[in-house]
Amino acid sequence: MEVNISDLTWDQFIYPRGGKSEKTINAYVEALAIGAQFPPIKIQRVFNYVDGNETTEATIILDGIHRWSAFKEKGIKEIAAVEWKDKPLDYEKNKVALLLESAQCNTSHGDRLSSNDKKRIARDIASTDPECKCTEDTLAEKLGVSQQTVNAWITDIRARQKTNRNSIIIKLSRLGWSQEKIAKIAGLSQNRISEIIGNTSFSNIDNLLSQGHDMEYIARHYHMDLALAWALRLEGKTDQEKFKELGWGLRTWDQWNFNECDERFGDDWPGRIPAQLIAHTLFYFTKPGDLVLDPMAGGGVVTDACLLFERKCQAFDLVSRDKRPEIEYHHWDPQKGTWPVTKKPDLIFFDPPYYTKKEKGYEKKANKSTPSISSYTKEDYERFFKDFFLLAHKNAKPTTILAFLNADWRNFKSTPASKEKPDKSITIFDYHRLLSKTGWKTTHRIECPLSSERLSGNHLPVRYTQTGVQRMQDKRILGTVGRTLLIAKRS
Ligand SMILES: C[S@@+](CC[C@H](N)C(=O)[O-])C[C@H]1O[C@@H](n2cnc3c(N)ncnc32)[C@H](O)[C@@H]1O
Structure with a gap:
């Protein structure tokens, strides 16, 4: 042709x-x-x-x-x-x-x-093929070189992939995944998974620390996430000792404000919350070994905190990523009644989008047919929670605790405080009402105000700049920095 x-x-x-x-x-x-x-x-x-x-x-x-x-x-x-x-x-x-x-x-x-061309190809293929689907044998045959030559070219890549794969397996196992489920996503037999879990040792962490290496170096050395490296380092310590080692002050009262997100844990994500906030929830409302459910996991900060504090965790989001295999894909549509959770959780840590806040960020990551709830109408958004709380109640243990984080959503952007209309807003009182209607009894209301965590990043909304603040004051617009964690038990 x-x-x-x-x-x-x-x-x-x-x-x-x-x-x-x-x-x-x-x-x-x-x-x-x-x-x-x-x-x-x-x-x-x-x-x-x-x-x-x-x-x-x-x-x-x-x-x-x-x-x-x-x-x-x-x-x-x-x-x-x-x-x-x-x-x-x-x-x-x-x-x-x-x-x-x-x-x-x-x-x-x-x-x-040239030999250099062939080496580059072998290395390109090896790095894009962590499951080693393309064997050294095939590469040798296709490139017209010996298997030993291919081995020598890619041995470092394969070694790195192996430790990285092992560390993912260890992480999932620590979060409570069954060996059968890990075997499926790793493409290995259950026996092999069991061997890796039983035989992989990271005992050198203390040595590396005593040689003066920092945790970033250690995580890189083992080709693992920083959160897992920390989890291994803190293993066996009490919760309080862990707070100390992580450099987090433990709050004694129901006012938890943190200056910023701890960059070590969770990924940069629209609406990311500080790991310290989750750590406090785990400290007060769970014990080591308990199972936590995070229905809308976003950047994975809840799974990271669970790893650190030796809690199990099952996490979902409508966005799934290779980098976070512990977050399973699920689009929640509670009217359908689907509950993808495999075991009854001890704690549900629920951090949904705060109505349309960050809507654009979530929309970018979502699909049209499986939208983020941040694009719902106010009525649908409220109905979503009513149905979700009912479904969670039905599938929880009598002792399951629900930790629900949200903020007042008010149409304050260009409206003077005195002119705001109640039917345009969704506040913590509405969530409280929905919880009570669906069989949950609120036991605590913990204030976790947004502080400079919202002011980090380059895309500062205009209302946080000096001219923005001036404009709000001139128009008597009242902003909102409140954020509340409601703790509820089944009534
Ligand atoms: C506030 S963010 C979670 C942030 C997370 N706690 C963190 O710190 O990174 C809310 C998440 O809900 C997800 N989401 C929204 N609607 C959803 C739905 N119907 N089903 C599943 N996930 C949904 C979004 O993709 C987003 O990642």
Whole structure:
């Protein structure tokens, strides 16, 4: 078949060459001038291909970049091509296969791949393939080198992946995941998981500390999250000792304000809350070994705090990420009655979107068919909680505690305080009412006001700037920094 030269894409990841050879292209241009014929190039149609900011379809060159360049230079519009597979492939899913096919074509003819090119390909493939689906054997065969050579090229990557994989397994196991469930997501047998849990040792942490290394260094050394490194370091200590070692003062009264989020725990996430707030909830309302449910886990700060304080945790969110395998995908729609939790929790730590606050941030991460509750109408948002509280009540133990964090939502942005309408707001009293209606009895109301944690980051809303504050004062607009943790028990 003949294809249009300008419809083809040279993909730098797939086409395995440090740079094109001008010498080869010139030789081909001269050959074309005297009427030489070239074999067809090899191409593949793909979809799910990221080009700049958008995902699109493309036809990428697997073999023949020099012929294609020479044709372009001669101003020839079309080139003979053969397709590798006759159906378009999902680029993201087939990246490694495409790279290998391209590499194999280039080991046998044309400007043969240099040893450095082959090494780069082997390393690229190894790093994008932590499950080792592409064995050293296959790589050796496709690249036309010995297995020992491939081993030497990628041994450091494989070692790193192995410790990283082991640390993920340890983390999930500490959070209470069954070996069967871990085996499924790790793609290993249950026996292998059991061996890894039983045999992996990080006993060197104390040594590294005594040599003066910090926790960031230790986490990097073991290719694990900082939270897990801390959890291992603090293992076996009492809750109070842990507070001390983490440098967190323990609050004795029901007013918990923290200056900022502790950057060590949880990811940067819209509406991220301080790990200290969760630690206090765990301290007062659970004991080591208890199971915590986080239905809307966001940046994972609750799972991190549970790891630190040796509580089990099951976490969900409508956004799932490779980096946080402990957060399972679930889109809550309590009217459907689905409860994805596998064991009855001792504590439900529920930190939902505070109505439309951060709506844009959550919308970006959500899908249209499974929206964040921050885009609901006020009525639907309230109905959501009524149904969720009912469902939680039905699926909880008689002793389960519900910790519910939220803030007053008032339409204060451009409205003077005296003109605000009650039907436009949702306040902590509304949540309290919904809890009482659905079988929960509030035992505590803990104030956890927002402080500078909301003022960090570069995208400060205008109302927190000096001119914004001045404008609010001029118009007598009353802002809100309150945030309340309601603790409820089944009544
Ligand atoms: C306030 S954030 C949680 C922040 C988290 N505690 C932290 O500190 O990083 C609320 C989360 O609820 C999730 N969410 C909103 N609607 C949801 C739904 N219907 N089902 C599942 N998750 C939902 C959003 O994706 C968001 O991550």
